[in-house]
Amino acid sequence: MHVFQVATPFSTGTGIYLPGADLLVTNEHVVRENASVVVTGPKLEEQLARVVYLDPFYDLAFLRLEAPLDRTAVSILSTLPAVGTPVLSVGQRFGEPARTASGQVAVEEYRRHGIPYLAHDAREGSTLAGSGLYTEAGELAGINMLDDPESEERSLALPAPLVLEILEAFAAGEGSPAARCFACQRVTFESGRRLPERCPHCGGELTLPSTVEDVAPTGVNATIEEILRVAGHDPRLARRGPNLWSIRQGSASIQVAYHEESGLVTGDAYLCQVPEAPSAELFEYLLRENTKTRQLTFSTYGRDIILSLLIYDRYLTVETALPRFEYLFEQADAYDNVLVEEYGAGW
Structure with missing residues (x-):
């Protein structure tokens, strides 16, 4: 359960490090308008990590650290956990101790704005956006995204099989920074000298990581x-x-x-x-x-x-x-x- 803390000049959040992909996964809204963000965690000195993937549709972002971390592999579920499966949320605000909450899967496929989520009750203040949802065996079942608007007792997590699909789509670019278009949901990779200012697939607005500059204080x-x-x-x-x-x-x-x-x-x-x-x-x-x-x-x-x-x-x-x-x-x-x-x- 590789939980890390993420901070920018605008906000703070939680991230999960995936050793197999050498990426730290967090929320897109946390890193928005930043080319690099501060990351820290267990046995990790504060450092800047580059934003390499922006996904406003699923509210995900991938960060790449200065060097790969020596961490044990994280198993990511390839199938949806059944209703009633015990789960554990692990989250951490910047500068605070990690917090956990246990519960169960309440709904396997809760749709909101066209996105399928896992609804669960492992919250109690611990389901911070970007934090991990795990099974009792330590497998990643999902990434917590938001509170359930229909129930104060539940939170919604992006299910692990969907996270795997997004990771595979990003891996197709062989390390190139990329972004998903909110309008057509197609992924565009940075390639060549000229970066597109709009989505090459539908013409919609598109922000690629390399077009973002870090904030300059005044x-x-x-x-x-x-x-x-x-x-x-x-x-x-x-x-x-x-x-x-x-x-x-x-x-x-x-x-x-x-x-x-x-x-x-x-x-x-x-x-x-x-x-x-x-x-x-x-x-x-x-x-x-x-x-x-x-x-x-x-x-x-x-x-x-x-x-x-x-x-x-x-x-x-x-x-x-x-x-x-x-x-x-x-x-x-x-x-x-x-x-x-x-x-x-x-x-």
Whole structure:
């Protein structure tokens, strides 16, 4: 069950790695308007993966990693599982632990907009779009796509036999990037020097992967990314949404966000967690340190201990903000060790 997390400047999602095809499968709407996306997962450092297949009709996209992963093969069902077959959904939001839910197949062929889906009740919040639906034997039964509009207790998955057909259609291009036309459902491969601007089969709109360019940030976002770059971080790997970046400094996780309405740029370093039975000395320490840190503030949210930096966008330049962010990164990596080792906080 090779579940991975996918992020772009616009959205985040879940993906499934298929070793036999050396492809990571996710939703087309997650990677739309991106030539490359950030991917991470178990034993995989954050990296950029190229989009090599776009399928707006089935809402699928294929990504190719920098190098094939050494993972065990995934068996993909070639026939539809019967009603009542036990199934397991495995999904993961970016930055969160993997979640699972068990259930059964409710309908073998549930048609919606001309597409056959498996309807199942293995959800409980775990059927994230792009996540995998598996049998008890670990076989891929489908890819979760959306909630059932007719039942709050069910989700709809693209069945594995159909996923196999799509993989075989893509494999016919021998690795060439490709896209499926939404209008006629024909697959077009990139070949030659001239890429078609419309579907060569029906003339409908068609977006091929190589015609897509990665987003170029502007304004405040461009300044934030330049600050991150000068501070030694790749801003492309840090993007988690339109105005959100996530980086790691040592053992600390730091989220940088731009709140356009208020004009605030925030840096929140999530250091560690308050222990279940915290001591008064821990909170006394945080209050004392608040009087010492320059322009940084300790706070708690739930059980998280956070060290924060606030800057208004009108004052945000590389020259003025870089020293503050570097100070945040430096202090975050030091404070988490103190809180864990001396005050019993948890990682």
